[in-house]
Amino acid sequence: MPDDDIRIVLVDDHPVYREGLSALLGSIDGVSVIGTAADGEQAIALVSREQPDVVVMDVQMPNMDGIEATRQIVAESPHIGVVVLTMSEDDETVFQAMRAGARGYLLKGAGQEEILRAIRSVSSGEVVFGAAIARRVAEFFAGGQSAAPTHYAFPQLTSREREILELLAGGRSNPQIATTLFLSPKTVRNNVSNIFTKLQVADRAEAIIRARNAGLGR
Secondary structure: OOOOOEEEEEOOHHHHHHHHHHHHHHOOOOEEEEEEOOOOOHHHHHHHOOOOEEEEEOOOOOHHHHHHHHHHHHHHHHOEEEEEOOOOHHHHHHHHHHOOOEEEEEEOOOOHHHHHHHHHHHOOOOOOOOOOHHHHHHHHOOEEEEOOOHOOOOOOOOHHHHHHHHHHHHOHHHHHHHHOOOOHHHHHHHHHHHHHHHHHOOHHHHHHHHHOOOOOOO
16 A cells, blocks of 8 residues: 555445445445445544544444544544545535534535545545535525534434434423324334433433423424
């Protein structure tokens, strides 16, 4: 591997896509894939050990999603650029990624040249968004909003967890949340437990206070 190659770690829970992209990028001059990971927890350990130039990160993954992994990677190694490469194009996920510290955001339909261009740009310290995403970001700020909406107050939460936190802040019980969202009681309990862990709160009351202070549940 030449010393001036861009060193990349790929993170995606789909092995076929992950290995295919690894082979594709590994065949390009100036780029070296030094490792792959199947979830956020693996990614953090691998990135901490290998210190790549760029991490190409999926969002929806088991154990730890790409948003939380990005946040922890950037906090520990701010010199590492993260390019989010995902199927999700909703505004919420885009802003979560931005707040977590990602410097690039592409959809999985992006072609090889677009992905490669984003990797090179991010490795040079630039910020890159795919064309469709860039338009949406521009439209958001053109609308006169100076910050992301209140439901981006806890970007470490998944969409489902934020939805449940909103209902918690509104005073709903677990059975009421399960009924409202058509979820099983066990699923609600698991999500509530994840929310407590991610917000680093001890109990339901503390979570509700945090959520209401951020504008949720009103």
